[in-house]
Amino acid sequence: MPVYQQKLKSRLQDKYQRINEGMSNHGDSTRLNEIYTELYITEGDSGEVNNEHEVRQIESASRRAETQETPINCNDIFKPSPGQDKHIRTVLTKGVAGIGKTVSVQKFILDWAEGKANQDVHFIFPLPFRELNLIQKNLSLVDLLNHLNKETKEFKSADYEDYKVIFIFDGLDECRLRLDFQNNLRLSDVTESASVDVLLTNLIKGNLLPSALLWITSRPAAASQIPPECVDQVTEVRGFNDPQKDEYFRKRINDQSLADRIVTHIRSSRSLFIMCHIPVFCWITAAVLKRMMGKAESAEIPKNLTQMFTHFLVFQTKLKTQKYDGNYEIDPDHFRKTILSLGKLAFEQLEMGNLIFYEEDLKESGIDVREVSVYSGVCTQIFREEFGLQLGKVYSFVHLSIQEFLAALFKLLSFSEQNTGLTNDFKSPMTSLLKREVDKALQNENGYWDLFLRFLLGLSLKSNQTLLQGLLRKTECSSEINQETAEYIKQKIRENPSPEKFINLFHCLNELNDHSLEQEVQTYLSRTGDYRLSGVKLSAAQWSALVFVLLNSEEPDEFILNKYDPSEECLMRLLPVIKASRKADLSGCFITQEGCAALISALSSNPSHLRELNLSRNKPEYSGVKLLSALLEDPRCYLEKLQMRNCSIGEEGCAALISALKSNPSHLRELDLSGNKPGSAVNLLCALLEDPHCKLEKLCLGYCSIKEEGCAALISALRSNPSHLRELDLRKNKPGVSGIKLQSALLEDPHCILKKLYI
Numbered sequence: 001m002p003v004y005q006q007k008l009k010s011r012l013q014d015k016y017q018r019i020n021e022g023m024s025n026h027g028d029s030t031r032l033n034e035i036y037t038e039l040y041i042t043e044g045d046s047g048e049v050n051n052e053h054e055v056r057q058i059e060s061a062s063r064r065a066e067t068q069e070t071p072i073n074c075n076d077i078f079k080p081s082p083g084q085d086k087h088i089r090t091v092l093t094k095g096v097a098g099i100g101k102t103v104s105v106q107k108f109i110l111d112w113a114e115g116k117a118n119q120d121v122h123f124i125f126p127l128p129f130r131e132l133n134l135i136q137k138n139l140s141l142v143d144l145l146n147h148l149n150k151e152t153k154e155f156k157s158a159d160y161e162d163y164k165v166i167f168i169f170d171g172l173d174e175c176r177l178r179l180d181f182q183n184n185l186r187l188s189d190v191t192e193s194a195s196v197d198v199l200l201t202n203l204i205k206g207n208l209l210p211s212a213l214l215w216i217t218s219r220p221a222a223a224s225q226i227p228p229e230c231v232d233q234v235t236e237v238r239g240f241n242d243p244q245k246d247e248y249f250r251k252r253i254n255d256q257s258l259a260d261r262i263v264t265h266i267r268s269s270r271s272l273f274i275m276c277h278i279p280v281f282c283w284i285t286a287a288v289l290k291r292m293m294g295k296a297e298s299a300e301i302p303k304n305l306t307q308m309f310t311h312f313l314v315f316q317t318k319l320k321t322q323k324y325d326g327n328y329e330i331d332p333d334h335f336r337k338t339i340l341s342l343g344k345l346a347f348e349q350l351e352m353g354n355l356i357f358y359e360e361d362l363k364e365s366g367i368d369v370r371e372v373s374v375y376s377g378v379c380t381q382i383f384r385e386e387f388g389l390q391l392g393k394v395y396s397f398v399h400l401s402i403q404e405f406l407a408a409l410f411k412l413l414s415f416s417e418q419n420t421g422l423t424n425d426f427k428s429p430m431t432s433l434l435k436r437e438v439d440k441a442l443q444n445e446n447g448y449w450d451l452f453l454r455f456l457l458g459l460s461l462k463s464n465q466t467l468l469q470g471l472l473r474k475t476e477c478s479s480e481i482n483q484e485t486a487e488y489i490k491q492k493i494r495e496n497p498s499p500e501k502f503i504n505l506f507h508c509l510n511e512l513n514d515h516s517l518e519q520e521v522q523t524y525l526s527r528t529g530d531y532r533l534s535g536v537k538l539s540a541a542q543w544s545a546l547v548f549v550l551l552n553s554e555e556p557d558e559f560i561l562n563k564y565d566p567s568e569e570c571l572m573r574l575l576p577v578i579k580a581s582r583k584a585d586l587s588g589c590f591i592t593q594e595g596c597a598a599l600i601s602a603l604s605s606n607p608s609h610l611r612e613l614n615l616s617r618n619k620p621e622y623s624g625v626k627l628l629s630a631l632l633e634d635p636r637c638y639l640e641k642l643q644m645r646n647c648s649i650g651e652e653g654c655a656a657l658i659s660a661l662k663s664n665p666s667h668l669r670e671l672d673l674s675g676n677k678p679g680s681a682v683n684l685l686c687a688l689l690e691d692p693h694c695k696l697e698k699l700c701l702g703y704c705s706i707k708e709e710g711c712a713a714l715i716s717a718l719r720s721n722p723s724h725l726r727e728l729d730l731r732k733n734k735p736g737v738s739g740i741k742l743q744s745a746l747l748e749d750p751h752c753i754l755k756k757l758y759i
Contacts, residue, residue, distance in 0.1 A: 072235060074104045075117040078166075078213055080233075088232040090204065090214040094223050095237030097355070097400035098280030101217040104237060105170050108215075121213075122163035125149065129175040130356045130394050132196050141190040141199050141208055160190055165212045167203060172218035172225060174356050179225050181205065204230050239277040248279070252286045255294070262289045269303050270552040271510055280399045288312050305451075306458025306511050309405040310467045313339075336413075336471055341367050342383060343410025346403045350452065355403070357395045401451060408455035411437075413471065430477065434460060434485045438508070442492060442501055450504040457485065458511035486514040493517070494541045499576035506548040517545040525549065533565040543573040550577045558583035558612075568595040575602045583612040587643070591615065596624030600631050607637040616645035616672070625653035632668075633660035641670040645700070651679030658684040665694045672700040674729065682710040686717035689725070700729040702758070708736030715742040719749060727756040735759065 253259040345365035397403040559581040566589040
């Protein structure tokens, strides 16, 4: 075992060094492991994610409350969370491209190999999907491990059963295997041969080596390939929070005056600032702004994504020209040839959903494999070459967004070459292209073309084309084209597509430098006090603009509906903002069962996000309470505080709520049902309090018409499980003399830690 650990350690250290060299900026001492020092993994969000691209996920990134996360050290990934007692065999870790999933995996393995953590584990087998894709022949699990790790050839098949083993499958989104969990043959013998696809599905299902632990990493959309019943714990790599973004630039840039100016500039652009939760994007941004703001350049400082990536491409091309050709000026023809080759690869592979490429992919795109070192030299920061463990070379762009940028550039370049001279007075081919691409992105349900569209629109601007050293010299561009495209996008916004779609359309308008809709709603938001929208009639497009502005604001993570308009219409319109918030105060807003149904439907798509919900003084009726109960009993729901004061909830509704909490009791800390009529449902509440998994710290039942028997039952329940409740409100009930005596006895109990009792 020590020999295996030592060899694995050596191999991974070599891989770290290659990645660091690829990611380090020329002459910059910052290394990848330093970039990721502040990353953390958080538990939760085991719900299905319907979008694939980070551009949607990050809309609410800056709205996360910095103190609300539950960080998990990557070395503790297999340990159950507080309140859990189940064995965790399989962990699924999600995260967008470039967020740090692979780095977390590498740190986990290195810490084990160096004797720093998880020393009860005998073997760790890293099995990246990008390398498993290369294995075409049938082989047994033992043969597969021997194929990838020369050190395991001395092991016997029984060793895998007797020792504690961890398999790490990194990059599920890069998998080109079928992973047919329903139809693949069952396999339980580690020496029996089968395809890699069959081996993996049987490992994940627990048919092969059921005692082994599994860690799978994936981009969000691909995570659904793994059946939920095969996953014991879901975690997410979140990237940098807002303070860590600032800290990154201050650590990366030695000149603190320059670092301060860069941080100020990034914070002035919400689009850039939100994207900076991705460490790789921070690195790209630092590379560009350090050069531009550190020198007395006359060029405009980038304020949006297209400008940032355009400068990045030009800078890296200049570096390649100086390093390999000894020139200080870019040759436009060579630049064009390089971009056409890389762009063709980027676009064609993006169409197929591929983030990693093999030699045959490069050849099909016209890239000479023998000269690939020149491309990775150009593109040390753009195009990355890696060596598989035992299998050969694989290639990728440093980040998905770079692939999408090059794909958009290729699309625009090839289109302009084909359509030169085709313009007429009635219709512009460029406008037609851009409108088609808007429609294509809207029709794609998983958001796969959203960022591509933003880049394509940004590159249609003459100001951005000027930066590209004449690369797009034949491209048709004019203010009329940009204006017509912007109006087409606004029309699509008025048609009120899904929130994710109109949010991306607003980002598209920003790339076109059109902020008119945002400016319209800012006048209403500038009003002080509550009810800012009271009496205001907003159009569908203005409501969409309001949602976009709020999602990109620096307001606290608590959403208070009364700030805008205490109405059900306002609730319906602002559901995307509520869905992105950690705390939602919807009290006293005339919400009926219809509004409650819409609210629960929105929250159900990501039930682990919301932590506090105040629905007091509304009229959800039984049907609304029943829907809320279904959300509460979802094991993915982590709600910590629920307030439903004066909601006219009767016995049946209270019973539904309490039964739901009984099935998922470990998260709720505060419950307020004051002013309702629980009736006999108090008995269910007593059973909840007696549950050792119940973590309630504050319970409010004032004005609930609870009689003597009910009060006695509550006190008895508290005495049987007295370790959590700190505050109990039973004011304006009917405890009777015996109930009051029991309450006094409870306070005198030495095991009772109740701090506040209101009677």
